Amino acid sequence: MPTALVFTLRPQHTARVPSGMGRVAHAMVMELIAASDPELAARLHTANELRPITVSNPLSRPDTGGESHVCPERSQRLRVTLLTNETEDLADAWLAAPPEELRFGGVDWAVERITARARADIWAGGExxxxxxxxxxxxxxxxxxxxxxxxxxxxxxxxxxxxxxxxxxxxxxxxxxxxxxxxxxxxxxxxxxxxxxxxxxxxxxxxxxxxxxxxxxxxxxxxxxxxxxxxxxxxxxxxxxxxxxxxxxxxxxxxxxxxxxxxxxxxxxxxxxxxxxxxxxxxxx
Structure with a gap:
């Protein structure tokens, strides 16, 4: 079942990060998958362009230059979609036991919420x-x-x-x-x-x-x-x-x-x- 999860993340300190954070966010999600299912992570890593997973840029309003500013006063949203039954199991696991903290882009991010409910976030859902x-x-x-x-x-x-x-x-x-x-x-x-x-x-x-x-x-x-x-x-x-x-x-x-x-x-x-x-x-x- 295709599923869209939205992670609400809050940076734990002020920092300058690359405006295009999609690549480092994807690498972090792959590490998260590897921690629970190394074989699945290996298959996803070697897959071609048609990977059954997407990871968004977590910066809601990235600066137009090469870097953006993040701070604890503003949370950010990371969107992860999972497109196969195999990857859907990840959604169930993350919703049941969300990680407390993630690290990518040189920043520690507190995980405040993960939702798959369309009523909670217009970019979340499942069908x-x-x-x-x-x-x-x-x-x-x-x-x-x-x-x-x-x-x-x-x-x-x-x-x-x-x-x-x-x-x-x-x-x-x-x-x-x-x-x-x-x-x-x-x-x-x-x-x-x-x-x-x-x-x-x-x-x-x-x-x-x-x-x-x-x-x-x-x-x-x-x-x-x-x-x-x-x-x-x-x-x-x-x-x-x-x-x-x-x-x-x-x-x-x-x-x-x-x-x-x-x-x-x-x-x-x-x-x-x-x-x-x-x-x-x-x-x-």
């Missing part, structure tokens, strides 16, 4: 693949599809060895399809990729450039903002698959670098409130 698909097919029966996605951290794609920042329907939903089929027990048909490329168009958008500095100091250009996609031809089954992928984006992220915080996304179309209620599968966390 089964089966339920995502059932709800998506029900929505698709109502008529022509329309999907608005919000890109909250830079989204880009690797295409022919280059970085492609434009969120075309084929790249967006092709990325989601690849990750769904790598993690879900029931894969979606490859015809979804053709449908996205030939039948979906961007109807309106409000996008801006987002830049994340790589570990080699090279700027990685992506997009932030919102984009609405509509279907020119309505196929209830394929539109249902697109709807499922749009909702899945909340957990999987979109494009390259999701394991270190890039591509954080969510569907914000008119049905989003119902989707948020559906994500709240944890009665208490």
């Amino acid at each position: 089964s693949y089966t339920r995502l698909m059932e709800q998506a097919l029900q929505r698709a029966e109502r008529g022509p599809g329309r999907w608005t996605l919000e890109f909250s951290s830079p989204v880009s794609f690797r295409q022919r060895g280059l970085c492609q920042p434009l969120p075309t329907p084929e790249l967006v939903f092709g990325s989601l399809l690849d990750r769904w089929n790598a993690c879900a027990p029931l894969p979606l048909p490859g015809e979804v990729r053709r449908y996205a490329a030939e039948s979906l168009i961007a109807s309106k958008f409000d996008l801006r450039t987002g830049i994340e500095v790589s570990k080699n100091g090279v700027p990685q250009v992506g997009v932030l903002g919102r984009c609405t996609y509509i279907a020119r031809e309505h196929d209830p089954l394929l539109a249902g698959c697109i709807e499922a992928l749009a909702q899945f984006a909340f957990y999987s992220g979109i494009g390259a670098g999701t394991a270190r915080g890039l591509g954080q996304s969510r569907a914000i179309a008119s049905g989003d409130r119902a989707a948020a209620r559906g994500r709240d599968r944890y009665a208490a966390a």
Whole structure:
């Protein structure tokens, strides 16, 4: 079951840290996994780009320069998503016995709370693949599809060895399809990729450039903002698959670098409130 956890962290001292903390946060989460399940950590470490885990940049408002300021007066939120049944066990363990303190980026962080409840944090939640698909097919029966996605951290794609920042329907939903089929027990048909490329168009958008500095100091250009996609031809089954992928984006992220915080996304179309209620599968966390 895809699960999104939000850690509320408070730095124990004032410090200057890299503005792009996604990579060091990911390394810390991998150490946390290794402490409880070394074999799982080893498999995740050697996995390709389609890893069943994402880790956000914990800085809610990173500075525009290379460094940001953290202090005990302001807590930060670290988001971790887990996409397979194997990794879901980690969520249950962390919710049952949260670590008291974490260390990364040269800072000690007190763990104030971990939640998987959508009512507690709009970026938390959990939903089964089966339920995502059932709800998506029900929505698709109502008529022509329309999907608005919000890109909250830079989204880009690797295409022919280059970085492609434009969120075309084929790249967006092709990325989601690849990750769904790598993690879900029931894969979606490859015809979804053709449908996205030939039948979906961007109807309106409000996008801006987002830049994340790589570990080699090279700027990685992506997009932030919102984009609405509509279907020119309505196929209830394929539109249902697109709807499922749009909702899945909340957990999987979109494009390259999701394991270190890039591509954080969510569907914000008119049905989003119902989707948020559906994500709240944890009665208490």
